[in-house]
Structure formats: structure tokens, C-alpha cells
Amino acid sequence: MTEAASSDVSRPPPIRRIARRQGLLLSRRASRWRHVTGLCGHGILLLITSSSALAVLFIFFFIAKDALPFFITREAGLLERLREFFTTSAWYPSSVAPSFGALAIFVGSGLVTLGAALVAVPLGVMAAVCLSDVLPFGARQLVKPVIEILAAIPSVAYGFFALVVFAPLLQSRGGLVLSVGWWCLAGPVAALLVFVLSDIATSRLTRQRGSRWIRPAAAAVLGGSALAVLMYVGGRLAGIEVGSGTNALNVSIILGIMALPTVTSVSEDALQAVGRELREGAYALGATRSEVLLRVVIPAAASGICAAIILGLMRAVGETMVVWMASGNAAQIPSPWYNLLQPVRTLTATIAGDMGEADHVTGSARYHVLFAMALALLSISFICNLISERVISRATLKLR
Amino acid sequence: MEYRRHRMRVSLAGAVLLTCLAAASAQESRIVVDGSTTVGPIAKAFAEHYMADHRDVRITVSESGSGNGAKSLINKTCDVASMSRFMKDGEFKAAVDAGSFPVAHIVALDGIAVIVHPSNPVRNLTVEQVRDIYLGRIVNWKEIGGPDRPIVIISRDTNSGTYESFEELVMHKQKMAKEVEYVGSNGAVRQRVQSTPTAIGYVGLGFSDRTVKALSINGVQPSRATVAAGAYPVARPLYFFTNGYPQLGSPLHAFVTLHLTPKGEEIVQSIGFIPVTMYSADSDQSDD
DSSP states (O other): OHHHHHHTSSSOOTHHHHHHHTTSSOOHHHHHHHHHHHHHHHHHHHHHHHHHHHHHHHHHHHHHHHHHHHHSOSSSOHHHHHHHHHHOOOEETTSSSOEEOOHHHHHHHHHHHHHHHHHHHHHHHHHHHIIIIISOHHHHHHHHHHHHHGGGSOHHHHHHIIIIIIHHHHHHHHHHHHHHHHHHHHHHHHHHHHHHHHHHHHHHHHHHSOOTTHHHHHHHHHHHHHHHHHHHHHHHHHTOOOSOSSSHHHHHHHHHHHHHHHHHHHHHHHHHHSOHHHHHHHHHTTOOHHHIIIIIIHHHTHHHHHHHHHHHHHHHHHOOHHHHHHSBOOOOOOSSTTOTTSOBOOHHHHHHHHHHHHGGGTTSHHHHHHHHHHHHHHHHHHHHHHHHHHHHHHHHHHHO | OHHHHHHHHHHHHHHHHHHHHHHHHSOOEEEEEEEOTTTHHHHHHHHHHHHHHOTTEEEEEEEOOHHHHHHHHHTTSOSEEEESSOOOHHHHHHHHHTTOOEEEEEEEEEEEEEEEOTTOOOOEEOHHHHHHHHHTSOOBGGGGTSOSOBOEEEEEOTTSHHHHHHIIIIITTOOOOTTOEEESSHHHHHHHHHHOTTEEEEEEGGGOOTTSEEOEETTBOOOHHHHHTTOSSSEEEEEEEEESSOOTTSHHHHHHTGGGSHHHHHHHHHTTOEESSOSSTTOOTTOO
16 A cells, blocks of 8 residues: 555556546547547538528529629619619510519519418418317317318419319309308408407496396397498409409419418417416406407417418418419509409519520520529518518517 | 349449440430420420430430521531521521521421310401400400400410410510410410400410310411411411531431421421321311
8 A cells, every 4th residue: 555655656646547447438549539520420410400501592692693694784774674673564574675574573472472361361370279279189180180281282283273173163153252252251250350349349338337238239230230241242242253263363262272281280389389377377267268269378379370370471472383373474463453353473483484495595684584583582581481480489488 | 142232233333334335435426406496396306206216316405596596507506407487698698608508498387376265256357456465455355246355365475486486477576465364385275265265365276176266367267278378377387407408318317307207297296386298187277
């Protein structure tokens, strides 16, 4: 003991060596090797992760690279081109004296998206509420996959349906289709509105005088007037004759159906994320199921539902095949602008449809203008994506 | 297991070597076709058919427009210029100055049928009336003897050769109205017209069948006979131009005379053009 102590005075303590010998510590070489391989692993993982981000950057870069020559040319100044592109609506890219006014095409994209929103938002949100809070668990497990199947149908199949089945139907029985659609969409919304309004009205009124006739009376008055409005508009719609079945309405409805699974599924997740505590608390305070839904659960999940709507609409903005087949592709601004019964042309359909010819004359304005459109489209969906990210993160913060 | 893998590797290497050798040794002849988007589909279909039978010939077809096709032929960067019009004087002169003599081969006749729904009472229009419809000056069928309903105007997309022909022969390069709907194929135009009672559209003559009604133009019913006789106004011949007449028996000669064979005729018809040969006697446009 004393011998060992005296001999070890000059040397470093042998604990490391003993540990290494017993396999508790790696040899210096092995530990260095392990360090290096660890670094490599990190590097590779970083590369893989960043490659998708890099891909987005590259796509942005190359599209911008091919878009810029459209705006910066020898024939026309930058401002002139910008003004032509964004504020005029004469789209004749292949003509002898070409003009590249894309305003009508932007309006077409916007209009179709708006129409899709009118279809997908009420239906999707209501379906989500129904799935998360109304249906029993077993039914929900059955219904949700069926709704999600809608997302699995290829878009060309939707397009074929829109062109071959839906367009002729709109032409021959346009009024009927319109009024049935009106009842399907506006009926439930009106019922909901009547319910909520009569609820609010009675709660205001009964605070002053406690009569039990007020509630049914208010419901009857509101319901009657809502029914009258529904029937009036439905009757007017039934009288409409649709000239061309390939129009903004046709595409809006199909795009709405395509966006439906996204809206439903994401907003259902948001509704589920509202915890049991809130619901049970509300029930414990004596709220009815509809009050819990309308005043507690939906407001709490509002930002998640917003994000769902944005995601669903981005699906509609970016969809190409259906609009190319069934929107009519007429580069016009409908008159009046909200007239969904006229054919329109969208950004995606223009890019897809005109690229075939344009790439034979690579370098021409006709080629570059399509990239300018792609850049605009990419920017729009990029901004939408950022907004929805922001909204979702705000939602999760709030719920914590 | 090990043995099999080894053998596979050897055979793979052998295959690679063989293809390299084949590529290097075989005298591969290339034919470059450039020109009109109207004639392009014919050239592409011919190339596909010819290359399937002759593995040693490579044919590339690009569509940059008739004018560019002529330019390429003069510059000798292509072997065949596919053109939807005859060469202009200036192009011919430039070619002769460059030491070549362009020879025209008429591969097909391009007739465009203006079609409406079978229930439409309108039977005949003039070229001017068709143009006015597509310019948006005539907007209702009652203006030209039909029912009091707005006209749904359907056009091929601006990429297509059919559009190019129509723009040339009917529109005289004037811009179509904004309300015109664009559709991606001849079949889709026909589909839209047969399902829309108030529609008017145009298709390559080969695509007009009994489900739609082809209008007479200037009083002439479109058919193979009237197009070939030059009586139907919305029609024109389509050309292949070569530098001199190709050497007999060469792949180039076979390619530019393919339209004279029964198979070539079938191909021309299947793309919607009118063949210059008459092998199938009863293949007039109404029989589809």
C-alpha cells in the first residue's frame, strides 16, 4: 500500500487506465473514432433534413430566374411589363402581337378559390364538429376514414367527372342543381343561425320579463323569415339557365369537395385538442350541448379551424387538372365579378396548358410569363402557409 | 446464393459491354425533324412507327413553327422541315443560295370541321360568320338563323396545331374574343359540343363524327372529297421539305414517303388529318 503510493507519486493516477482496461472507458483512439462518426452522423442527418428546405429554395430560385426575363426585357420597360401583367386582362400569348395581361387569370383563380371556400368551409367545419362532439365514438371511427377517402381520389378522376357528368348536368338541369345545392348549404347554416339568434334573443328578453312563450315565439318568427329567404333565393336559383357547364361554379364545387377532407380532418383535430376539462366544466355549469359547442369548444378551437380552412383552400388554389378540364379556360373577368356561371381561367391551368408549346420557343416572353405566374402562385401559397403556421402555433400557445 | 449473385454480376457486366459495343459499332443514322406544330404530331407518329421497325435509326422531332423549320433546313441543322405552308420565295432563295434545293412532299391534307350540336338547326355558315362568332361579334344563334340562345364558343388550346390552322384559315390572325373557352384536345372539343346544345367548336376533320354536326362552310360540306378537290375553304396541305430528293432506299426516303403506305395512311387518319392516298375507300369522315 505504501509502496504503491510512493511509486505513483510521479505518474498520473491510474484510474483512467484501470477504467479503460475494464471496458468502462474507451481507449483514446476508439473515443476519437466515436466522436468523428458521431459528427458524421449529425452532418448527414442535418443534410437530409435541410435538403427538403434546400429543394424549396432551389425551386424558388429557378422559377424566379426564369420569371425575371419576362419583366426585364429590351422591348418593354419593367414598369410597363408589371402594369401589363397585373392590371390588364388581355391574354393573347401566342398572337402575332402578343399581350400578357394576367389580371383576368388572377381573378379566375381567386374566384374559383372563393367558390371552393363557400362549399368546403361550412360543410367541412360542420362535419368536423359532428365528428368530434356529436357522433358516438364507433360511428366516428367509421365515418372519418370515409371522408378521408375523398383525398385519395386522383384529381384527373374528379376532372373527368366534372367534365363528362357534372357539366352536362348543369347545362340541362342547372336551376335544379343550383337550388338543391342552395338548400343543402344554406339550410343547415340558416337553422344554426335561427337557433343561436333565438337563444340570444330570449336570454336578453327573459332577463327583463320571465315569459316562457318568448322563446318559441322568437324561434318561430326567425325560422319563418329564414325559411322565406331560403325559398325566395331557391326559387330564383331554380329559374337560372346555365349556358356553359364548364364554368367557375362547376370547378368550385369539385374543388370544394376535394378540399373537404383537409378542412374536416384538420379542424376535427383542433376540436379534439380542446381538452375534456373545458367541455366538462361547461357542462357542469349547466350548459346544453349546443351551448358547449357554440360558445366554448368552437371559440377555443377557432385558430385551428382557421388553419384548416387555409390549408384546404391552398389545395384548391394549387389544383390543376380539374380546372384545366372543367373551368372553360376563358381568360375573362366574369360580369358581374361574382358570376360563377361563366367560364374562367386559372393560374395553374394556364401554366399547365401553355407550357407544352412555350417550351419549344424557350427564351421567349411567352415562356417566361408562365414562370412569372408560377412565381406569383408560389408566393401566394408560401404566404398562406406562413399564416397558417402562425395561426396554429398561436392556437397551441393559447390552449396551454 | 453466392454463385448466383456472381453469375448475375457477370451477365450484367456482359450486357453493359454489349450495349456499349452495339452503340459504338452500329452505323446509327439520325433524322432530325423540325417545324410546324400542326405537322409535328404526324412526324412524331411516323417517327415512332419507323423507329419501332428500325432500331438503328434515331428520329428526333421538334416543333418550333413552320418558319423555324424552314430556317433549320436552310442552315442544314435539320433533315426534314415539317411545314403547314409552302416555302416563301425568300426562304427558297436563301436555300438555293446556301447550296440546297428544297423538295416538298405533301404528307396529308388538313381540313377543319366547324361542328355544332346535332339539334342545332343551323346548317351552313360563311367563313366570315364563323370568324365573327369567334371574334365575339355574333353572340346569339338567332343572328344566324338559330334559336334565341347565346353561343358557347369552344376553341382548341393555343398550343395546338389545329388552333394554329384555324387562326390562319378562319381568323386571319385576329384575336379571339375573351369569352372563348379553351379545351385541351380534339376529342374534348367534340365531347363538349355533343353535350352542349348551344356550343360551336372546331376539330380536325378526322374527329368529326355522327355525334356532332359538321357545318357546311360557304355552302360546301366538309369531307375528304371536298377537301381534296379544294372546294372546302377551311383546309390546306401539310408538307415535309427535304434538301433535294432523298437518296432512294435511305431511311430518310422511307420516312418522307411513309404517308404513301397503308400504315402511313392509317396514322394520318388516326391523328385527324386527311391522307393523300385512298387505300381505304369507305373511310370518309362521316364513318367513324
